[in-house]
Each structure stands twice: as structure tokens, then as C-alpha cells.
Amino acid sequence: MLLETDGLTKRFGGITAVDGVDFALEAGELCSIIGPNGAGKTTFFNLLTGVLEPSDGRIRFDPAGGADSTGSNGSGSAGDDTALDITAASPDETALAGIHRSYQITNLFPTLSVLENVRVAAQASRGNDSWKLWRNVSDFEDHYAEATAILERIGLAAEAETVTQNLSHGEKRSLEVGVALAGDPDLLLLDEPTAGVSSEGVDEVVALIEDVAEDHSVMLIEHNMEVVMDISDRIAVLHRGELIADGPPEDVRGDETVQEAYLGGYGREESGRDGGSADGPAESDAATDGGRQVGARAGRRADLGGDRP
Numbered sequence: 001m002l003l004e005t006d007g008l009t010k011r012f013g014g015i016t017a018v019d020g021v022d023f024a025l026e027a028g029e030l031c032s033i034i035g036p037n038g039a040g041k042t043t044f045f046n047l048l049t050g051v052l053e054p055s056d057g058r059i060r061f062d063p064a065g066g067a068d069s070t071g072s073n074g075s076g077s078a079g080d081d082t083a084l085d086i087t088a089a090s091p092d093e094t095a096l097a098g099i100h101r102s103y104q105i106t107n108l109f110p111t112l113s114v115l116e117n118v119r120v121a122a123q124a125s126r127g128n129d130s131w132k133l134w135r136n137v138s139d140f141e142d143h144y145a146e147a148t149a150i151l152e153r154i155g156l157a158a159e160a161e162t163v164t165q166n167l168s169h170g171e172k173r174s175l176e177v178g179v180a181l182a183g184d185p186d187l188l189l190l191d192e193p194t195a196g197v198s199s200e201g202v203d204e205v206v207a208l209i210e211d212v213a214e215d216h217s218v219m220l221i222e223h224n225m226e227v228v229m230d231i232s233d234r235i236a237v238l239h240r241g242e243l244i245a246d247g248p249p250e251d252v253r254g255d256e257t258v259q260e261a262y263l264g265g266y267g268r269e270e271s272g273r274d275g276g277s278a279d280g281p282a283e284s285d286a287a288t289d290g291g292r293q294v295g296a297r298a299g300r301r302a303d304l305g306g307d308r309p
């Protein structure tokens with residue numbers, strides 16, 4: 001197990017934003033967190049990254065156990081000796097432990113170049129030592145090389161010298177993912193990476209998430225249900241701070257409680273149109289919906305393999 005929460009709770013005065021959540025993530029999973037506005041999704045991310053301290057409960061993170069479990073279907077446990085208790089960790093500490101995050105509202109340096117945004121993140125991800133004035137010049141070269149490789153991966157190599165504020169909204173969201181990738185985290189938390197992105201841009205951001213999920217564990221907050229149903233290995237549903245469902249997309253889509261709390265009929269219509277396929281929307285349906293190719297994530301892995309720097 002890579003990440004485990006046990007009774008995780010956050011209260012703000014009389015509001016319980018996250019309410020006794022028991023959640024676990026296996027290494028290599030892409031798990032989407034969905035739920036209505038105010039369900040507690042961002043608060044959950046804020047707890048996992050140390051932005052907020054829990055009122056109750058515990059968070060454990062086990063990159064070593066997670067690494068061991070890759071390929072063996074999660075034999076490690078966050079209860080093993082290698083697990084870190086990050087319940088009270090600061091954002092710096094969770095980042096150094098291997099949890100990086102992108103934000104709902106863009107969090108880039110607008111006047112720096114695209115390359116500089118990633119290079120600075122690569123430098124910062126090495127911890128405080130990398131800021132020392134007498135640091136080795138080869139550190140700069142390493143950070144530069146890492147940033148360049150990340151730009152290749154996120155499709156922004158041609159924009160390396162562009163001032164960030166001149167990027168399109170979709171490109172900025174991709175760059176956010178690039179910044180989160182710097183320092184090679186074990187777990188990436190992506191907060192609404194497609195928010196505000198045009199339909200053509202959504203395709204690119206989704207392809208990037210799928211690519212990144214090939215060699216990282218990913219948790220994704222996303223309101224676009226087509227994206228969520230398409231790319232998730234698993235979906236966890238929060239409602240009024242409680243985890244009301246947690247399972248594969250087809251199970252969550254068919255869950256009556258989830259339908260009532262959030263989906264409001266989504267997927268029932270899909271089942272009617274595509275003959276009840278459990279693998280998500282049919283290709284023909286998706287082609288009329290923004291032209292985006294859909295299909296089970298596992299089915300696309302072969303296409304994506306080997307393209308990365």
C-alpha cells in the first residue's frame with residue numbers, strides 16, 4: 001500500500017469537511033476523487049499534502065512499500081515498518097516524502113519562462129540544501145536536464161523560452177503537471193487539471209495524465225465525468241465529507257447512492273446507448289462528444305509505452 005488514511009477527519013468550526021475517511025491507494029493506481037461541490041475533495045488533498053492538519057485520524061505513506069508492491073499487486077502495507085506517519089507533516093515534508101500536487105487555480109510564476117518554472121521546481125524539490133550559494137554547478141545542469149526532459153514529456157519543449165503568462169490555458173494546466181512532476185514524486189495529486197480548458201485542450205491534458213499515470217500513482221479531483229469514467233482505475237466518491245463509494249468506474253456508475261448524491265443519471269443513459277457495456281462509453285458516442293478518443297486506460301498503455309524521455 002502506498003497511502004492509507006484511517007478515520008481521517010477535518011472540522012472547520014461546526015462543519016465536518018472530511019468525516020472519518022478510511023482510504024487506501026495501491027502503488028500504480030489512478031484513483032479519481034469525485035463528489036458534489038463542498039463534498040470535501042480539496043480538503044482531503046489539503047490533508048494529504050500537509051496544507052491542513054487533521055482534526056482526527058491518521059495518514060501513512062509508504063513509497064518503499066509501494067515500490068515493492070508494484071507488479072505484485074500491492075503486497076506491501078502502509079502498516080509495514082517502512083511507512084511514514086505523515087499525519088502532522090508540513091507541505092515541505094510531504095513533498096520531500098514524494099507527494100506532489102497541482103492546484104485548481106494555476107500556481108505558476110507568470111513572468112518566468114516555461115523552462116524556468118520547471119527548473120525552479122526541480123531545484124526546490126531537492127530540499128533546502130539545493131538553495132545553498134556554494135552548490136555545485138552540476139546541480140544546475142541536472143535541474144536543467146530534468147526540466148528539459150519534463151518539457152518534452154508534457155509536450156511543451158517548443159515553448160521552453162516562452163514567458164509563462166503567454167501560454168494558453170490548457171498549456172498552463174499541462175505545465176502545472178510538469179511542475180508537479182519535478183523531483184520525480186511517487187504520488188501525484190491533480191486538482192481539476194481540465195478545469196477551464198477548451199474541449200481540444202482537454203484531450204491533450206487527458207493524454208498527459210494517462211502518460212504520467214504509467215509510471216506514477218495518481219489521485220485526481222475531476223468534475224468531467226467522461227474523463228473520470230474513461231481514465232480511472234478506481235473512483236472514490238465523497239459526499240458531505242464521507243466516503244460513500246470506492247471502486248471501479250463501472251461499479252461506481254451503477255451505484256444508486258452515488259447516482260442520487262452526485263451523478264444524477266449519468267451513465268444510465270450511456271448504458272442505454274451502448275448496450276450496457278461495462279467498459280465505459282462506446283467509441284462512437286465519444287467521437288461526437290468533443291471528438292476525444294475514449295477507451296479503458298489499460299487498453300491505451302501499449303500505445304503510450306516507449307515514448308517517454
Ligand SMILES: Nc1ncnc2c1ncn2[C@@H]1O[C@H](COP(=O)(O)OP(=O)(O)OP(=O)(O)O)[C@@H](O)[C@H]1O
Pocket residue numbers: 012015016017035036037038039040041042043044
Ligand atoms: N478553510 C476553511 N474554513 C472553513 N470552511 C472550509 C474551509 N475549507 C473548506 N471549508 C468547507 O469545507 C467543506 C468542504 O470544502 P471543499 O473545498 O473541500 O469541497 P470540494 O469537494 O473540494 O468542493 P469543490 O468541488 O467546490 O471544490 C465546504 O463546506 C467548505 O465550505
